[in-house]
Amino acid sequence: MEQFTHILLLFASTVLINNFILVRFLGICPFLGVSNQIGTAFSMGLATTFVMTLTGMASWLINTFILEKFGLQFLETVTFILVIAALVQFVEMFIKKTSPALYKALGIYLPLITTNCAILGLALIITAEGYSFIESVVFGFAAGVGFTLAIVLMAGLRENLEFADVPGPLKGVPITLIIAGIMALAFMGFSGLIAM
């Protein structure tokens, strides 16, 4: 039971308090680039969550059974980036075969995920924090949910921004960043929610 509570707390704190985008600043590129419409933002979030959960699993396995076992920790960065690139490619082929509809929805976003720093960041945080296997998987999934939450909220705000009269020089990226700042302020309200 205690284990279960711990996992639930880890999930909630990763989604709300240490949100990958708004607090840890990981995955800003897709956050700014693919947040024009709620639909595409949600697809991007879904694809990222999928890859993040798999990365959580894979990075724990590789770190425990290969890097730590043979004392190769200095190859951490090189190994993880290669594994992530291979993983994304594999996921893409798998989805293409099993579910063409999903592939069509996620299609263009999948390759982009390789260069999403949230994924490599996730793998590095898991090794740095020394999470167990279950914790790694939950952490990966929760990080993806937090990413989806932030990007969908942002897309909702930006859809309404279409009708607002934004001063010329602030159009596009600057106003998006300022909105993100205000969202980060709102998320700071969660910071006292759970004491880990």
Place this chain on the structure above:
Amino acid sequence: MKFWKIFKNGLFDENPTFRIVIGMCPTLAITNAAINGLVMGLATAFVLLTTEIIISLVKKLIPENVRIPSYVLIIATMVTTVDYFLKAFLPGIASALSLFIPLIVVNCIILGRAEAFASRNSVVDSIADALGMGLGFTGALLLLSSIREILGSGTIFGFEVLGNWYPRMSIMTMPAGAFISLGILIGLVNLVSRKGVK
């Protein structure tokens, strides 16, 4: 003369932070103190310079189909070198930058310039491009981190510049301050150069 033209292009016309708006994660995450911005900028510039030199030298040896994985491997090797160098010689700053040093691997500036510039140009031109882009990025980080440190803690590089009368705006050193100050800064750059509205 061509050297200066390429150099200036990276520094101003195609400044990675203010003009192309790439490499945003480190730009926002570690600019809470001027020294962090400077070290992060120089680390990125060093990786950019060495990878552009290596790639422009071996570009003919790498088969077309496997060029992206090869570039990523070269970049990751250089990043690991920088990571261990900083941990050994500047442990305090290395722990402040923590995750964002290994994350230089996925900084779009590096792979972007490797693919768009170093793989098609000579070594000398690549050096000019890497120096321009690298220093353009460093300058942008230094500017943003100085503004945030002065407004947030009243200091710059740790030295007191604003007296006790100044109410510290601690929000500037937090995530929210990073987003808002970078947004306003890009807006100002757009206003000054009058090319902002697309």
